[in-house]
Amino acid sequence: MECAQGCTFVCHYYPPCPEPELTLGAWSHSDPWFLTLLHQDQGGGLQVLHNRQWVPVRPIPGSLIVNVGDFLQIISNRRFISDEHRVAADSIGPRISTAYFFKGSQECA
Ligand SMILES: O=C(O)CCC(=O)C(=O)O
Numbered sequence: 001m002e003c004a005q006g007c008t009f010v011c012h013y014y015p016p017c018p019e020p021e022l023t024l025g026a027w028s029h030s031d032p033w034f035l036t037l038l039h040q041d042q043g044g045g046l047q048v049l050h051n052r053q054w055v056p057v058r059p060i061p062g063s064l065i066v067n068v069g070d071f072l073q074i075i076s077n078r079r080f081i082s083d084e085h086r087v088a089a090d091s092i093g094p095r096i097s098t099a100y101f102f103k104g105s106q107e108c109a
């Protein structure tokens with residue numbers, strides 16, 4: 001199970017923001033690793049860049065979001081594209097999300 005060696009589980013806590021129009025919960029980025037399994041709470045907030053527009057990712061109860069990472073994009077020769085995403089700030093909160101990063105290793109490539 002070499003592929004499971006480089007895994008990290010993180011929990012994000014976003015407190016309510018008094019002026020959400022001035023900032024973001026998380027800045028635009030793509031995940032550098034292989035694959036991310038993400039769970040956001042029912043408040044939503046995750047946005048993905050699609051055709052140069054930020055599109056909200058609607059929370060679906062009981063579902064997980066799968067983000068392709070940069071490493072998978074590279075080793076798949078861009079068959080899978082890592083997505084640019086960010087988190088909007090919100091005055092209603094807090095917001096909680098959990099992410100499980102599969103980092104991958106040379107043995108898996
Ligand atoms: O909190 C979220 O929904 C996204 C978190 C995220 O993009 C990350 O941990 O890389």
Ligand SMILES: [Fe+2]
Binds near residue numbers: 029030031085
């Ligand atoms: Fe991310």
